[in-house]
Amino acid sequence: MSLQVPPKTRLEAIRLSALECTQCSLADGRNQVVFGGGDPSAGLMLIGEAPGAAEDLQGEPFVGRSGELLWQLLADVGIAREMIYITNIVKCRPPENRDPKRVEIAACATWLDRQLQLIQPRVVCTLGNFATRRIRGDQTGIMSLRGRQEKMMLSGYPTTLYPLLHPAAALRSTRNLKFMREDIARLPQILSDPHSG
Numbered sequence: 001m002s003l004q005v006p007p008k009t010r011l012e013a014i015r016l017s018a019l020e021c022t023q024c025s026l027a028d029g030r031n032q033v034v035f036g037g038g039d040p041s042a043g044l045m046l047i048g049e050a051p052g053a054a055e056d057l058q059g060e061p062f063v064g065r066s067g068e069l070l071w072q073l074l075a076d077v078g079i080a081r082e083m084i085y086i087t088n089i090v091k092c093r094p095p096e097n098r099d100p101k102r103v104e105i106a107a108c109a110t111w112l113d114r115q116l117q118l119i120q121p122r123v124v125c126t127l128g129n130f131a132t133r134r135i136r137g138d139q140t141g142i143m144s145l146r147g148r149q150e151k152m153m154l155s156g157y158p159t160t161l162y163p164l165l166h167p168a169a170a171l172r173s174t175r176n177l178k179f180m181r182e183d184i185a186r187l188p189q190i191l192s193d194p195h196s197g
Contacts, residue, residue: 034060036087046070051088074187089108125162125187128165147162
């Protein structure tokens, strides 16, 4: 009889493999792979776009200005960083923080899919257009989807998708900041719903 390997151990094994990834040209310019972090048994998973300069240096997602805003907005509604698993659709920083290319998103797809399969969060919040389009599999824009719950099957299990604006967009616009604050304010209620997921 074999013992079941805990998700945290399996996730760490995947992370170690990802650190050696050279499947696209982003590997050439990175300081390090930013795999993701947080509680692997979290009911809430946040998925962003790609690491920025601060993330590339520290090896953790959302540690720059966008991250500071995100964590503050979540803390304001009682959601601590320790209660979340957070990652990006692309694990290496694109040069000059440009948008990730389709080939780069495709090259990283396996890593994100494995994270989703192991963590199986009840609620997934995508941050911005790129993450939302990757998870939904279509080109619908974030402004028409933000703040709306959607039940879906994701990597073979049921979850609730709840798209949010990217915090970088909220830093550039007081209107977007207002939208993001309003949408995050609904998260505790969504997480407490026994039918989420």
